[in-house]
Amino acid sequence: xxxxxxxxxxxxxxxxxxxxxxxxxxxxxxxxxxxxxxxxxxxxxxxxxxxxxxxxxxxxxxxxxxxxxxxxxxxxxxxxxxxxxxxxxxxxxxxxxxxxxxxxxxxxxxxxxxxxxxxxxxxxxxxxxxxxxxxxxxxxxxxxxxxxxxxxxxxxxxxxxxxxxxxxxxxxxxxxxxxxxxxxxxxxxxxxxxxxxxxxxxxxxxxxxxxxxxxxxxxxxxxxxxxxxxxxxxxxxxxxxxxxxxxxxxxxxxxxxxxxxxxxxxxxxxxxxxxxxxxxxxxxxxxxxxxxxxxxxxxxxxxxxxxxxxxxxxxxxxxxxxxxxxxxxx
Numbered sequence: 001x002x003x004x005x006x007x008x009x010x011x012x013x014x015x016x017x018x019x020x021x022x023x024x025x026x027x028x029x030x031x032x033x034x035x036x037x038x039x040x041x042x043x044x045x046x047x048x049x050x051x052x053x054x055x056x057x058x059x060x061x062x063x064x065x066x067x068x069x070x071x072x073x074x075x076x077x078x079x080x081x082x083x084x085x086x087x088x089x090x091x092x093x094x095x096x097x098x099x100x101x102x103x104x105x106x107x108x109x110x111x112x113x114x115x116x117x118x119x120x121x122x123x124x125x126x127x128x129x130x131x132x133x134x135x136x137x138x139x140x141x142x143x144x145x146x147x148x149x150x151x152x153x154x155x156x157x158x159x160x161x162x163x164x165x166x167x168x169x170x171x172x173x174x175x176x177x178x179x180x181x182x183x184x185x186x187x188x189x190x191x192x193x194x195x196x197x198x199x200x201x202x203x204x205x206x207x208x209x210x211x212x213x214x215x216x217x218x219x220x221x222x223x224x225x226x227x228x229x230x231x232x233x234x235x236x237x238x239x240x241x242x243x244x245x246x247x248x249x250x251x252x253x254x255x256x257x258x259x260x261x262x263x264x265x266x267x268x269x270x271x272x273x274x275x276x277x278x279x280x281x282x283x284x285x286x287x288x289x290x291x292x293x294x295x296x297x298x299x300x301x302x303x304x305x306x307x308x309x310x311x312x313x314x315x316x317x318x319x320x321x322x323x324x325x326x327x328x329x330x
């Protein structure tokens with residue numbers, strides 16, 4: 001008898017795309033899959049304030065911390081109602097609850113931020129005082145570093161809702177994750193993809209996180225089934241993506257950052273033909289007004305583990321004054 005893998009997902013269009021994408025990969029491997037939609041704290045609170053996973057300082061404060069888009073999904077995972085959670089990786093806190101494990105990180109999509117504006121096809125052509133729709137503290141600070149004159153508009157809703165509000169004139173432009181627009185076949189809306197050294201992405205941006213129950217979780221009712229799920233999901237893991245994400249998340253953790261602080265970190269492999277010979281890391285730590293910024297760009301040879309490399313990057317940022325700048329953000 002085929003064991004069914006039950007996937008838990010938020011109900012947004014993008015979240016369901018992601019869940020169905022993973023479900024299709026598992027089905028192609030011969031597994032039976034079901035998807036259960038779970039409404040999260042973040043989904044409910046979007047009606048009060050903010051824009052979802054792109055950056056919710058007000059929501060995070062109201063909810064008491066990170067994880068407002070995963071809390072109920074993890075509860076369902078712990079209770080055995082689902083077997084697998086599919087998240088946007090940047091939504092996950094750097095330290096997982098010990099009951100769970102990050103069973104796989106599939107190949108990453110485009111991690112860059114995208115400029116969406118039909119009238120002005122790049123940030124630098126936007127008129128003085130132009131209104132940009134984003135609530136992300138990171139994006140706001142990075143945009144102000146490039147254009148101190150711009151203003152920001154908070155738009156509620158998912159990607160499609162924000163695109164409709166842009167069309168209705170509620171703002172002049174949007175800055176959104178390229179990966180989400182690509183996954184929803186809305187790439188025609190993108191007129192500029194920011195270079196990594198302009199708007200350094202949030203750690204994990206563009207990647208998916210496949211979370212399962214940990215082998216050591218004492219409350220497991222069906223250990224054989226859980227092992228079956230972990231084995232099935234592990235085949236979707238992409239080693240280079242996992243290494244890069246682990247570096248980025250280590251930097252974020254070592255700096256004590258979260259989604260309410262302007263930090264960007266991006267790690268990418270350096271290839272020679274088909275072989276990875278090293279890693280390129282770019283990081284930015286900013287003041288909220290964009291007037292002060294600490295930038296780092298470095299290359300590291302392969303051979304280091306991601307935790308060591310990430311902590312080296314964090315120490316380098318600290319030596320340049322990141323701690324003081326982050327303290328000023330609090």
